[in-house]
Amino acid sequence: MDEMIFLENVCLRFGPAFSLDHISFCVKPGEVFGFLGPSGAGKTTTIKLLTRQLQKEEGTIRVLGKDIGSVTREDYDRIGILSDTNGLYERMSIEENLLFFARIRNVSRQEVDTILKRMNLSASRKTLIKKCSRGMRQRTVLAAAILHKPELLFLDEPTSGLDPANIHEVHMMLQELNQSGTTVFLTTHNMEEADKLCNRIGILNEGKLIITGSPEELKLAFAKDQIQVLTKAKELLTFSKDREGAEKIMELIASGQCLTIHSQEPNLEEIFLQLTGRGL
Numbered sequence: 001m002d003e004m005i006f007l008e009n010v011c012l013r014f015g016p017a018f019s020l021d022h023i024s025f026c027v028k029p030g031e032v033f034g035f036l037g038p039s040g041a042g043k044t045t046t047i048k049l050l051t052r053q054l055q056k057e058e059g060t061i062r063v064l065g066k067d068i069g070s071v072t073r074e075d076y077d078r079i080g081i082l083s084d085t086n087g088l089y090e091r092m093s094i095e096e097n098l099l100f101f102a103r104i105r106n107v108s109r110q111e112v113d114t115i116l117k118r119m120n121l122s123a124s125r126k127t128l129i130k131k132c133s134r135g136m137r138q139r140t141v142l143a144a145a146i147l148h149k150p151e152l153l154f155l156d157e158p159t160s161g162l163d164p165a166n167i168h169e170v171h172m173m174l175q176e177l178n179q180s181g182t183t184v185f186l187t188t189h190n191m192e193e194a195d196k197l198c199n200r201i202g203i204l205n206e207g208k209l210i211i212t213g214s215p216e217e218l219k220l221a222f223a224k225d226q227i228q229v230l231t232k233a234k235e236l237l238t239f240s241k242d243r244e245g246a247e248k249i250m251e252l253i254a255s256g257q258c259l260t261i262h263s264q265e266p267n268l269e270e271i272f273l274q275l276t277g278r279g280l
């Protein structure tokens with residue numbers, strides 16, 4: 001299979017207010033693809049199209065190498081989905097919830113024990129969901145999404161509202177999953193998270209995909225044509241990336257005045273703000 005996810009010229013309109021406008025991109029096996037965009041850009045709508053919770057009006061969508069219309073129940077057993085709408089049963093414990101999802105996914109009790117340990121939920125397995133913290137809930141939802149070891153995992157803002165320790169745990173978990181072969185499609189508002197986890201990202205704005213590339217490619221594409229030198233006198237000097245700039249930097253190095261040299265690469269957040277003109 002060349003692509004786990006393939007979209008070409010996909011369109012969907014929600015009346016006059018919003019439309020996904022000719023979206024085309026693909027995700028290859030083994031990638032972590034970050035789908036970024038301001039609130040209301042159409043990220044969740046795209047995930048819903050890819051998981052058949054919504055139907056496209058135009059274009060081609062393939063998931064797991066198959067046209068979206070012919071994806072079967074068995075194919076869906078190869079997919080995991082984490083979204084806001086992943087319903088946990090509030091009056092059931094963490095363990096009861098996972099056993100319920102395990103039955104649906106045909107997964108053994110032993111696997112539930114393994115995932116409880118892996119997600120640091122063993123000690124609180126008997127806690128009712130309604131008594132769980134946001135972090136415990138999110139880890140339970142993630143456990144339910146990966147219980148059956150999906151080949152393709154959709155994660156809609158998996159770390160939103162979590163504290164740094166829980167975010168770190170979720171990141172470790174995702175990296176481990178990805179290393180064991182799971183392809184991940186991730187939406188996030190956290191640009192550091194996208195930079196850390198994603199091989200490639202796509203930025204969506206007002207229903208249009210405006211750019212795709214690896215975080216490194218995007219940073220290079222948006223790099224300023226300047227180099228900054230911090231001198232031992234703590235003066236920050238800016239030079240152009242040309243012969244004249246190089247000669248001046250050489251002089252500073254030769255005279256022992258140069259402390260550090262930096263090329264001016266923007267971070268993902270700066271690129272995002274520049275492209276979308278909006279906040280995260």
Ligand SMILES: Nc1ncnc2c1ncn2[C@@H]1O[C@H](COP(=O)(O)OP(=O)(O)OP(=O)(O)O)[C@@H](O)[C@H]1O
Pocket residue numbers: 014018037038039040041042043044045046
């Ligand atoms: N079923 C629907 N009917 C009509 N409009 C909808 C529907 N679902 C979403 N929308 C609208 O489509 C737009 C895109 O919504 P979507 O949830 O895909 O954005 P998003 O990028 O995921 O945003 P966020 O980051 O806030 O989750 C929004 O303006 C939303 O109000």
